[in-house]
Amino acid sequence: MNQNDLISYTQSSFHGGIHPAEFKTISNQTPIDCLTLSDKLYLPLEQHIGKAAKLIVQQGERIKQGQLLAEADGNFSANLHSPVDGVIESIGLINTNHPSTMMQPGIVIKIDDTSQGFTTSSSDNKDWQSLSQEDLLRQVQQAGIVGLGGATFPTHIKLAAQSVDTLAVNAMECEPYITCDDRMLQELSDQVIIGAQIAAKIFSAKQIIFAIEDNKPEALSSLEKAIIQCKLAVPMTIKVAPTKYPSGGEKQLIELVFNKQLPKNKLPVDIGVVVQNVATLQAIYQKIVKQQNLTHRLVTLTGSQMEKPGNYWVAFGTPIKDIIQKLKISDKGTTIILGGPLMGQQIDNLMIPVTKSTNCIIFEKQQNLSKPWLTKSIAHQSCIRCSDCESVCPVDLLPQQLYWYSRAEEWEKLEETGIKDCIECGACAYVCPSEIPLVQYYRFAKTHIRQNHEKQLKSEKAKQRFEFREMRLERAKAERALKHQKAAEARRKAAQDNNEDPSGKQKAINDALERVKMKKQQNQGEDK
């Protein structure tokens, strides 16, 4: 393949975007390592979008590495496997990164031997190409693979799409600090490519496009080499986009790569595209080729409070306190962020475990990160309507209007102004000179709007039920009235017939009544 055809630069751009300091070199200079285990793992049952998985093991049960612990409950759920050999110590509520900070159902595993690592040496299945699409899809589903970019959408649902011709691989990794995709491409791009080929085979894609920002030259060249060496069927190309946050957002990526916007209320599959993250494809490779379920993931552990920042294979369920202990991270004045600094989540509870969605953990000095509005005497300055937020919004909203309506709690206006199109990327809050926590306002408003809709739906249902009951009672009443009327008519008619009785009908009736009376008397006699 001609190199010029292989790599091309994006011709289009998306509206707005920001260029924050990247801090990527903190963690992308060292080879991938494996984090050694501590004594226990804390596995939440809900590590994906959709219902929590159904537990199929019992307390005290001995389990093996890769063994199924909990089964997908419904199609949008995902399987969960054990990362280690060990014993189920307890089942109950554990700490998770759930935004409510409430504890969630989970399993605590006592690890047998803490030296057991993340092995890549299990048996190869070189022959995956002979497997059918259904077999491959079933295996992906069994492995419990979900979108590892952070969205944790079950991968088998995306791969089951019909009439899709393009697999777009999201290697943008646009958020500062995070380098796990970068590093994975530098070291394991052959695996990622095979994963992509498998995914492409599952839904009969005609092409694979890797989308990557131009701030990852090493990853790009490694990917390029791997593609040139690859002998597999589906043609692969690379699209390079200029570094601009949030180019890794699905909608922004589509605009960059395909030079068109995803119409509202549509999914990528509706325009013939499936978007998968680099790490997800590697997980598919791991399953199909290495026969390993998803039990570990590559996590960027970074920040100025770390001695050895880098990318590590971490077993799901590893609590942050163990990471701090193993990697000798200073916890004085340290702010811990799960995910990136623009869309991540600050956490205080060190018992929160690494899950399928954890792509990065930042251990940073408080003063380098702390949000300005928390340290100042007044909450934040007033909005001066400078519209800097408008000029950086990647979905072309008017963030200053959304803020205005959120403060005024004008829910309908908020919907009209497009709050549900907000992707919460945080670009607006990043540039806001008044340091207003805009995203927090939007989340608050979204929650309210959702609750209002639910309430509306509920009251609508209650109203329908009430109206139906009224109608039913009304109908029953009408039916009764009709019956009474008919009976009365019949009586009247009978009376008339009685008066006339030309054909001896009345006599026949009287006879019948006589017989009934007799029978009754007989029955009574038997009862006594």
Place this chain on the structure above:
Amino acid sequence: MSLSSPFIHQSKTTAQVMALVCLALLPAIAVQFYYFGAFILINLTICSLSALLFESLIMYLRKRPILGTISDNSALLTGLLLGLALPPLLPFWMSILAVLFAIVFAKHLYGGLGYNPFNPAMIGYVVLLISFPAEMSAWLPSNEIATKVPGFTEAVQLIFTGSNNQQNTVIDYRLLADGFTMATPIDQLRAGLHQAKLISEISNDSHFTAGLVYWQWLNIAFLTGGVFLLFSKIVRWQIPFSFLFGILITSGLLYLYDDQAYASPLFHLLTGATMMGAFFIATDPVTASTTPKGRIIYGLSIGFLIVIIRVFGGYPDAVAFAVLLLNIAVPTIDHYTKPVIYGHNKGDIDE
């Protein structure tokens, strides 16, 4: 308080933005100082101090943090803008009155920074203009052609007491050698046209040309500050450019129609408060349109109205009125110029 993303922030803050805008006023202050001497400094001091004072008072009454609010520098900016806009030698209490209306009525009675629909400085200016038209339209002759040039102490006496120790009043300082009082070029032009003079005759008048030179330098100074704001990305190009373009087109058409009855576009661009309005007044983010297209409509309309009011109206300048009129129109402009949201079609308002 629950902590939520993002956790990083660029360094530019509202207080810095305001401070930089204040800084960008320096060339204009220098020009006024050169032509009128100490007055401008006294004016600026009175206006900015009273602005801060009024804002503190309101914050005290509203039980809000005083220092946190004053340190956003927005009151200081309003004070400085008024100080530059008001004529030199204006009695001190008039300046304070203007600031009172700007800060208390136009800004804080509407809820403070960010909530005021009208440009505070322009409200203060217009209140004075309507209440004291004579004082507001009288300008000092510049030092080059003045019969008397007051020093610093005299300036203080004149502003605070109305006369100096030689019993000279403000009016004496306004007199020119030939007994006329000094007026702005726009006023002179209007008066001349009323007397059925041709523009070529009016522009031969030495007073007119002397005034013109001062106003041109002042406008160039504001333009310099404005370009600085453009380059430091505090002001976006849309409003100033469309503002100036509106003036250019409107006055250009009139000029082409009759160059002896209507002044040239260059005259309109470099006199009065044109450049101040284009870069420092119309660009006030709080009261301007906030959509990309809306800003163009907003600027163009102000430019158009400025020329119309200057040419057909009776006030010394039109920037304040034009800006305030468009301030009223901002919600409507914003409503009809919303950008099309990603993935939506043009014109489909949700649902």
